[in-house]
Amino acid sequence: MSDTHSHSVAFVRTETLPQLPPPASEAGVVKWMRENLFSSIPNSILTLVSLYVIFQLVTGAFPWIANGIWNTNSLAECREILDGATGACFSVITERWNQLLFGFSYPSEFYWRPGLAFLLLFVAAAPVMFFDLPRKLLLFTAIYPFLAYWLIWGGTIYTPLFALLGIIIGYLVYARFVKDSFAMGFFGGVIxxxxxxxxxxxxxxxxxxxxxxxxxxxxxxMGGFMLNMTLGVVCVSLSLPLGIVLALGRQSDMPIIKWICVVFIEFIRGVPLITLLFVANVVLAYFLPPGTTFDLILRVIIMITMFSAAYIAEVIRGGLAALPKGQYEAADSLGLDYAQAMRLIILPQALKISIPGIVNVAVGLFKDTTLVSVISMFDLVGMIRGPILSSTDWNGVYWELFMAASVLFFVVCYGISQYSQWLERRLATDHR
Known part of the structure; x- marks a missing residue:
């Protein structure tokens, strides 16, 4: 009986079996393709059609790029070397790179000046973009706009120094009167x-x-991609604070301030940017005293900044409207005045909500800087359409030049987009 009982007891394993690998369809590339490319019959059909289109584009463009010529002095020499074969004439880029980047009139011996200003831009933007850096670096951020102006335009150093002095005096006046009234402090500082x-x-x-x-x-x-970068950086930097002021002014309880902001925003948003650029180029001179010179780039910066600020104001107003009323009540319960409530509680949350919209406006604005070519400013597109294509050496080269322009704009816009996504993840404290 004991033998029968011993044979009826189930065997109990004393050690754990090693884990088996997941099935091939549930791991690695196969799993990703099954979930993203072939998750259903319609998705599978779209994937196959897309792969076919990509294959046709790559097989058609690869020989043209691979057979590209980089070391000739004219289009005729490129075609002579190709001898009827398919190939790009990238020599126009290597031969005219300086005009694409700096224009055809900027002195070549001064190329180091805008190049240095461009490198210092990353140093100045770093403490604003990345919060972990020492706050002392913000001092260089405040000085950088005036230093960059002096490097690019040159001339006496007293001009940027007095411009910086005006900013300091305006801030001191704002800090003195903002405790009594935000509007008094702001307008007093501007005046x-x-x-x-x-x-x-x-x-x-x-x-x-x-x-x-x-x-x-x-x-x-000034010209080339340097002009596009200058307009893009300056106008985005100026339009963001101006857009915040317009958004707050549109929600103000003071009727005059509110209606001034409403009329400004609606008028600017209802007018095409190209119209404002023509106004900056032609019409604005009629409102100046006779003999007065007003720099064209400064006029264009003013118009583009106004245009961008109107759109950013609406984006930020949407962020303000998305905040629950309890946030405003919480600021009141803490005894904060208007300026303190906006700076410490309301605007940080509204700006976080508005990041995608602000980045969308910034990217669109940077690409819209190419519109200055229609008012005879030789930016990157203006250089391609004007001096380069009108020369006898390179008349007929189109794809190579516009491909180079596309790459430059893509690198900048893609960088802005990636930073905004990182910033959104960094500020996503409500999901932690």
């Missing part, structure tokens, strides 16, 4: 800054030395 700039202009004209520290370069000599 004080303009007065300081007006006085500084006369002083610069009186004390500017005959020999400047850096040789001056006229705005009409």
């Amino acid at each position: 004080a800054a303009f007065i300081a700039w007006f006085i500084g202009g006369y002083i610069v004209g009186a004390i500017a030395p005959a020999e400047p520290f850096l040789e001056a370069v006229q705005s009409r000599d």
Whole structure:
């Protein structure tokens, strides 16, 4: 009986079996393809059609790119070397790279100046874009716009110094009166800054030395991708704070301030950017005193900034409207005034919500800087359509030039997009 009982007891394993690998269809590339490319019959059909289209594009473009010529001095030499074969003439890029980047009038011996300003841009933007860096670096961020202006345009250093002094005086006036009233502090600071700039202009004209520290370069000599970068960086940087002010002004309880902002936003949003550029180029000169010169690039910056600020204002207003009323009530319960509530509680949350919309406007604005070519400014597209294609050496080269322009714009816009996605993940504290 004992033998029968011992044979009826189930065997109990004393050690754990090793884990088996997952099935081939549930791991690695096969799993990703099954879930993303072939998850259903319609998706499978679309995947196959897309792969066929990509295959046709690659097989058609690869020989043209692979057989490209990089070391000739004209289109005729490229065609002579190709001898009827399919191939691109990339020599126009290697031969005219300086005009594509800096225009055809910017002195070649001064290329180091905009190049240095471009490198310093990353140093100045770093403490604003990445929060872990020391806050002391913000001092260089504040100085950078005036330093970059002096490097690119040259001339006397007193001009950017007095411009910086006007900003400092405006901020001091704002800090003095904002405790009494946000509107009084803001408008008082703006007026004080303009007065300081007006006085500084006369002083610069009186004390500017005959020999400047850096040789001056006229705005009409600016061109190429440098002009697009200058307009994009300056206009985005200026339109963001202006858009915040317009969004807050549109929600203001003061009727005059509110209606000024409403009329400005709706008028600018209802007018095409190209119309504003024609106004900056032609019409604006009629409103100036006779003999007054107003730099064309400055006029274009003003118009593009106004255009972008109107759209950013609406994006931020959407962020403000998305906040629950309890956030405003919480600020009131803490005894914060209007400026403190906006700076510490309301705007940080509204701007976080508005990041995708702001980035969308910024990317669109940067690409829209190519519209300045229609008012005879030789930006990257203006250089391609004008001096390069009109020359006898490269008349007929299109794909190579516009491909180079597309790559430059794509790199900048893709970088902005990737940073915005990183920033959204970094600020997604409500999902942690």
